[in-house]
Amino acid sequence: MHNGNIGGWKYVKRPLADSLADKWYIGVTGGTDSEWAFALFLDTLEKEGVDPSSEPPNGFGRKVLRHAMKKTIAQINAFVKAIPAHHKLADVETRSLLNFAVTDGHTVIVTRYVSSKTDAAASLYYSSGTDWVEGKTKGQFKMERRDKASDVVLVASEPLTFERHNWLSVPTNTILTICDQTVFVRPIKDEFYNPDPSAERSSNFAKAQGLVTKALGGGQGKPTGSSATMDEAAPRSKKSVAVSAEEQSYDSENEAAV
Numbered sequence: 001m002h003n004g005n006i007g008g009w010k011y012v013k014r015p016l017a018d019s020l021a022d023k024w025y026i027g028v029t030g031g032t033d034s035e036w037a038f039a040l041f042l043d044t045l046e047k048e049g050v051d052p053s054s055e056p057p058n059g060f061g062r063k064v065l066r067h068a069m070k071k072t073i074a075q076i077n078a079f080v081k082a083i084p085a086h087h088k089l090a091d092v093e094t095r096s097l098l099n100f101a102v103t104d105g106h107t108v109i110v111t112r113y114v115s116s117k118t119d120a121a122a123s124l125y126y127s128s129g130t131d132w133v134e135g136k137t138k139g140q141f142k143m144e145r146r147d148k149a150s151d152v153v154l155v156a157s158e159p160l161t162f163e164r165h166n167w168l169s170v171p172t173n174t175i176l177t178i179c180d181q182t183v184f185v186r187p188i189k190d191e192f193y194n195p196d197p198s199a200e201r202s203s204n205f206a207k208a209q210g211l212v213t214k215a216l217g218g219g220q221g222k223p224t225g226s227s228a229t230m231d232e233a234a235p236r237s238k239k240s241v242a243v244s245a246e247e248q249s250y251d252s253e254n255e256a257a258v
Contacts, residue, residue, distance in 0.1 A: 002034035003157060004097030004122050005209060007115065009033045011087055012079045016040055019075070041072045041102065059106030062179040069109050069175065070188060073098055077115055077190070095205060097122050101155070107179040110155050112170045117192050120201035122211035124170040126183065127160075128153045142166075153178055172201055
């Protein structure tokens with residue numbers, strides 16, 4: 001799944017398509033940037049030595065999927081970066097909002113990303129607990145916590161409940177991995193990475209794209225740079241995913257080892 005846009009898409013589509021192996025090129029039936037970005041991800045997986053059409057008993061592995069996703073983003077950035085020189089254009093919007101979500105059935109990879117050092121990406125949140133249950137009011141759900149275990153992880157473009165403490169905002173230009181009942185949160189270290197966690201980013205670009213987060217419970221809140229995520233797997237979720245998990249951790253493993 002993709003929530004956002006690829007900058008300068010009409011100029012990127014052809015070189016991106018030309019970079020694909022025939023099987024992935026032929027498999028695309030539409031013209032949206034989301035479809036072609038997914039084809040690029042599948043092509044990247046295959047070039048990394050993985051058959052995307054196969055179904056390994058334990059999946060492809062979180063490192064393989066994470067590496068392929070980061071490489072897909074890097075390739076998109078390279079295609080966009082070539083626009084001004086190749087087409088002799090200087091006024092094309094080249095910023096991309098790349099909130100992607102993919103899974104092999106064992107690992108879930110979600111990104112919150114913008115190709116800018118000063119803008120905020122479309123928003124992304126996650127919440128974990130023992131169960132995701134419907135309350136007394138039909139259609140109103142909440143994350144239930146009966147113990148310290150996190151049997152359910154929800155990832156959504158905006159908080160789905162009023163319980164502010166139940167939702168964690170994923171930082172801009174971060175890749176979220178849910179695997180083996182653990183949540184890994186890592187920065188995407190490229191030319192748009194800012195090592196200063198206190199650095200402010202403007203939400204104006206995401207707001208202009210209609211991707212501004214809403215306040216908890218659905219009311220309009222202060223723009224922070226907005227929207228994103230996965231499959232409609234949980235009731236009342238606009239774009240969300242429910243995934244089994246029992247533990248969360250911040251993974252500080254060296255990015256070079258991924």
